[in-house]
Amino acid sequence: MPSxxxxxxxxTALDVLDVRFPTSEHLDGSDAMNxxxxxxxxxxxxxxxxxxxxxxxxxxxxxxxxxxxxAGAIEALAPFVVGRSVEEVCGxxxxxSRRLVHDPQLRWLGPEKGAMHMATGAVVNAAWDLAAxxxxxxxxxxxxxxxxxxxxxxxxxxxxxDALTPEEALDILERAEPGRQERISRLLxxxxxxxxxxxxxxxxxxxxxxxxxxxxxxxxxxQIKLKVGASVEDDVRRMRVAREAVGDDVRIAVxxxxxxxxxxxxxxxxxxxxxxPYWIEEPTSPDDILGHAAVxxxxxxxxxATGEHIANRVVFKQLLQAGAVDxxxxxxxxxxxxxxxxxxxxxxxxxxxxxxxxxxxxGLCEMVQHLSMFDYxxxxxxxxxxxxxxxDHLHEHFADPVRIAEGxxxxxxxxxxxxxxxxxxxKEYTYPDGPVWSARA
Amino acid sequence: MPSxxxxxxxxTALDVLDVRFPTSEHLDGSDAMNxxxxxxxxxxxxxxxxxxxxxxxxxxxxxxxxxxxxAGAIEALAPFVVGRSVEEVCGxxxxxSRRLVHDPQLRWLGPEKGAMHMATGAVVNAAWDLAAxxxxxxxxxxxxxxxxxxxxxxxxxxxxxDALTPEEALDILERAEPGRQERISRLLxxxxxxxxxxxxxxxxxxxxxxxxxxxxxxxxxxQIKLKVGASVEDDVRRMRVAREAVGDDVRIAVxxxxxxxxxxxxxxxxxxxxxxPYWIEEPTSPDDILGHAAVxxxxxxxxxATGEHIANRVVFKQLLQAGAVDxxxxxxxxxxxxxxxxxxxxxxxxxxxxxxxxxxxxGLCEMVQHLSMFDYxxxxxxxxxxxxxxxDHLHEHFADPVRIAEGxxxxxxxxxxxxxxxxxxxKEYTYPDGPVWSARA
Numbered sequence: 001m002p003s004x005x006x007x008x009x010x011x012t013a014l015d016v017l018d019v020r021f022p023t024s025e026h027l028d029g030s031d032a033m034n035x036x037x038x039x040x041x042x043x044x045x046x047x048x049x050x051x052x053x054x055x056x057x058x059x060x061x062x063x064x065x066x067x068x069x070x071a072g073a074i075e076a077l078a079p080f081v082v083g084r085s086v087e088e089v090c091g092x093x094x095x096x097s098r099r100l101v102h103d104p105q106l107r108w109l110g111p112e113k114g115a116m117h118m119a120t121g122a123v124v125n126a127a128w129d130l131a132a133x134x135x136x137x138x139x140x141x142x143x144x145x146x147x148x149x150x151x152x153x154x155x156x157x158x159x160x161x162d163a164l165t166p167e168e169a170l171d172i173l174e175r176a177e178p179g180r181q182e183r184i185s186r187l188l189x190x191x192x193x194x195x196x197x198x199x200x201x202x203x204x205x206x207x208x209x210x211x212x213x214x215x216x217x218x219x220x221x222x223q224i225k226l227k228v229g230a231s232v233e234d235d236v237r238r239m240r241v242a243r244e245a246v247g248d249d250v251r252i253a254v255x256x257x258x259x260x261x262x263x264x265x266x267x268x269x270x271x272x273x274x275x276x277p278y279w280i281e282e283p284t285s286p287d288d289i290l291g292h293a294a295v296x297x298x299x300x301x302x303x304x305a306t307g308e309h310i311a312n313r314v315v316f317k318q319l320l321q322a323g324a325v326d327x328x329x330x331x332x333x334x335x336x337x338x339x340x341x342x343x344x345x346x347x348x349x350x351x352x353x354x355x356x357x358x359x360x361x362x363g364l365c366e367m368v369q370h371l372s373m374f375d376y377x378x379x380x381x382x383x384x385x386x387x388x389x390x391x392d393h394l395h396e397h398f399a400d401p402v403r404i405a406e407g408x409x410x411x412x413x414x415x416x417x418x419x420x421x422x423x424x425x426x427k428e429y430t431y432p433d434g435p436v437w438s439a440r441a
Numbered sequence: 442m443p444s445x446x447x448x449x450x451x452x453t454a455l456d457v458l459d460v461r462f463p464t465s466e467h468l469d470g471s472d473a474m475n476x477x478x479x480x481x482x483x484x485x486x487x488x489x490x491x492x493x494x495x496x497x498x499x500x501x502x503x504x505x506x507x508x509x510x511x512a513g514a515i516e517a518l519a520p521f522v523v524g525r526s527v528e529e530v531c532g533x534x535x536x537x538s539r540r541l542v543h544d545p546q547l548r549w550l551g552p553e554k555g556a557m558h559m560a561t562g563a564v565v566n567a568a569w570d571l572a573a574x575x576x577x578x579x580x581x582x583x584x585x586x587x588x589x590x591x592x593x594x595x596x597x598x599x600x601x602x603d604a605l606t607p608e609e610a611l612d613i614l615e616r617a618e619p620g621r622q623e624r625i626s627r628l629l630x631x632x633x634x635x636x637x638x639x640x641x642x643x644x645x646x647x648x649x650x651x652x653x654x655x656x657x658x659x660x661x662x663x664q665i666k667l668k669v670g671a672s673v674e675d676d677v678r679r680m681r682v683a684r685e686a687v688g689d690d691v692r693i694a695v696x697x698x699x700x701x702x703x704x705x706x707x708x709x710x711x712x713x714x715x716x717x718p719y720w721i722e723e724p725t726s727p728d729d730i731l732g733h734a735a736v737x738x739x740x741x742x743x744x745x746a747t748g749e750h751i752a753n754r755v756v757f758k759q760l761l762q763a764g765a766v767d768x769x770x771x772x773x774x775x776x777x778x779x780x781x782x783x784x785x786x787x788x789x790x791x792x793x794x795x796x797x798x799x800x801x802x803x804g805l806c807e808m809v810q811h812l813s814m815f816d817y818x819x820x821x822x823x824x825x826x827x828x829x830x831x832x833d834h835l836h837e838h839f840a841d842p843v844r845i846a847e848g849x850x851x852x853x854x855x856x857x858x859x860x861x862x863x864x865x866x867x868k869e870y871t872y873p874d875g876p877v878w879s880a881r882a
Contacts, residue, residue: 033545033548034545034546034549035545036545036546037545037546037549038546061549062546062549062550063545063546063549064546065517065544065546065547066514066517066546066547066549066550066557068513068517069510069513069514069517069550069556069557070550072509072510072513073507073510073556076506076507076509076510103506104474104475104476104477104478104504105475105477105478105479105503105504105505105506105507106506106507107474108475108478108502108503108504108507109503109507109510109511109555109556109559110554110555111699111726111727111750112728113551113554113555113728113752114550114551114554114555114556114557114558114752115510115514115550115555115556115557116507116510116555116556117555118550158702158726159702159725159726159728159729159732160702161702161703161704162702162703162704162732162735258552261599261600261601261602261603262602262603263602263603284600285552285599285600285755286552287553287554287752287753287755287756287759288600288755288758288759289730289731289759290730290759290762290763291600291603291755291759294603309552311554311555311728311752312728314726314728314729314732315728317729318728318729318730318731318732321731322731
């Protein structure tokens with residue numbers, strides 16, 4: 001839907017906001033490595049001079065301190081974006097993302113990891129939000145209606161070719177092409193399966209855990225998740241409480257948030273095994289591919305899952321090559337944006353491993369649902385053993401919050417990526433000068 | 442040497458400077474991934490109110506753009522440092538570094554990788570500089586005269602125990618204890634072997650390459666290094682020029698700076714093999730442990746080296762576990778500081794792999810020589826196949842620049858880490874307001 005001046009429109013600004021929520025005042029979100037997170041967003045807005053007045057919104061998620069560093073990393077990308085043609089950026093998001101990722105000076109700060117790479121992800125995702133809005137589609141459909149060739153062009157195959165070539169990627173996408181419309185219809189009718197972490201935060205009492213676990217089942221969830229890793233005795237007790245609350249037919253995943261070395265991970269899971277945990281998430285360092293492989297060999301049939309802190313596609317590639325994971329947990333705001341997540345979805349499809357995204361935080365549910373729905377429509381073509389994490393935090397701050405019904409994410413219909421926050425929320429929670437924070441100072 | 446008020450002294454400031462050198466105006470420092478670097482330092486100074494007026498100086502190295510992001514990441518650590526007791530920080534550098542590394546909020550920006558982890562490294566190294574100055578010793582001797590127990594206490598063993606336990610580390614250090622004084626004397630007499638990258642930058646003509654290679658040999662170097670990876674035809678020719686210039690007895694290492702995927706790396710090295718390259722450095726992504734292992738299997742007897750972009754000890758651990766490297770290339774300013782580098786030296790000793798540090802940039806030679814000399818004195822106890830990289834850039838800006846003679850680093854004698862720059866250099870090259878940059882604006 002071109003508007004007047006469309007073809008000559010430029011990106012005129014890259015605005016960055018430091019937005020923080022004082023979530024550490026409650027114990028929601030507490031786990032073995034994150035005892036007191038203040039869920040935060042380094043929030044980016046791309047503005048243009050196009051007559052359509054559309055903007056691109058996205059964010060990098062952090063847990064409080066350092067959100068200013070993250071915001072600074074995003075600001076460092078402004079010279080690569082401001083002044084560029086909207087048409088050129090939105091028409092070649094693969095090239096756009098590669099230019100950011102491979103800047104020969106900025107890449108020294110990674111390469112492709114940490115604050116600088118997360119910044120790239122935020123800016124790339126904001127460009128996708130803008131492009132999808134211009135197309136009038138939610139991102140999952142915008143992606144799901146691209147041709148296989150267009151999708152392959154989004155991917156940076158550097159360092160992947162020993163595991164996935166462009167030809168193999170094209171083949172995966174072409175094989176999934178026939179059923180696309182049927183799967184789009186199914187998503188619109190029934191949504192995408194979710195699981196919930198709401199009952200299982202470390203700070204909760206046994207009574208609260210049991211009550212929330214029962215409520216989750218009553219709400220239609222078939223999988224819940226418990227945070228573990230602080231005390232094995234407590235975890236055995238909490239696992240028993242949860243198992244008794246939900247019965248034998250509901251999956252209970254557990255999540256150690258990187259707390260263990262390899263041997264303690266195996267021993268801890270041996271203690272929890274009688275209660276049949278479905279997967280162990282982040283048993284050890286996210287960088288430890290060989291460690292995950294060792295844990296997986298020892299804890300089977302309990303599955304091993306990781307991904308929310310995996311820096312980039314090269315590490316995901318190796319987790320798959322090494323047989324180190326049963327579940328790939330992509331995150332919408334950790335890697336270099338949608339383009340890199342397309343690569344990771346293709347790698348997972350190549351190795352036949354299901355993708356169950358990490359979500360929660362600020363806006364991660366809103367964003368990542370698009371990637372799973374796209375995966376179903378155009379990549380894996382499957383819902384088997386696939387669930388998106390759901391956490392019931394902070395959705396009220398979003399213009400188009402996720403909608404959950406009967407344990408499913410309902411397919412979003414509004415154009416864009418879903419990361420756009422309400423103007424009043426951005427104002428209230430700006431750090432350190434917004435009213436929420438100045439009242440606390 | 443306690444001074445008045447010593448025991449109650451506090452760290453009063455953490456100052457950060459953005460210092461950049463316009464090195465991109467020449468082709469010194471150019472390689473296949475870094476065509477136009479402006480060698481830069483996010484420079485940190487710890488000040489105290491102690492009567493001795495000693496300061497802790499260190500830096501994170503970057504290649505230009507993003508140095509402000511790096512400086513911001515260092516500033517984010519000020520609340521963890523300013524106001525703390527000098528005695529407590531310098532008396533427990535292991536505990537100090539662990540508190541920075543494991544802050545539950547800041548670690549989200551890594552964990553232990555990228556700008557935030559490099560910032561931790563800079564601050565930790567500044568604390569070591571201060572501690573060594575207080576002890577009146579250069580860091581290599583300050584470390585080399587600690588007891589094995591004191592050294593083990595510096596190391597964060599989290600995520601290492603499947604490869605190295607505290608007991609094994611203690612055993613390595615105790616085995617090397619007997620010959621310490623003899624090795625210290627040898628270093629003071631003859632220094633530590635170096636190799637030079639000066640002849641081999643990509644931007645140089647064949648004539649300049651040949652001339653600089655001959656000069657290097659005449660200066661006493663027994664190993665030189667060539668940058669490769671832009672054009673295989675050019676590299677074959679440059680390798681031939683270099684081999685003819687230095688003869689058969691001088692080692693020629695080549696460095697691809699991450700340019701290749703696995704298969705192209707193997708093929709490229711097949712083309713260079715007739716000229717007997719000694720090692721191939723950074724053949725592919727620094728995150729690709731399995732990729733390095735595959736390259737190593739295929740290119741032997743050419744050795745595989747990497748490390749300057751390896752994010753942390755967990756990745757080094759796996760490179761060693763997987764048999765992916767013949768040479769471990771530590772860097773003084775990439776990981777979380779001296780404490781993490783002690784862990785990496787211990788891992789390398791455990792696996793019997795020599796450490797040949799990356800250096801160059803700004804101040805990397807000045808800092809990393811201390812780690813290699815400490816390794817020789819107290820960890821590996823060996824100089825076999827060990828060389829420190831030497832690049833003849835920017836040393837004139839340092840208060841105690843490296844001294845090279847007959848292809849060796851002479852052992853530094855001034856107290857501290859050697860990263861302290863001259864006040865006039867800091868002033869001249871401050872970005873963007875120093876005279877060097879304002880004149881260019």
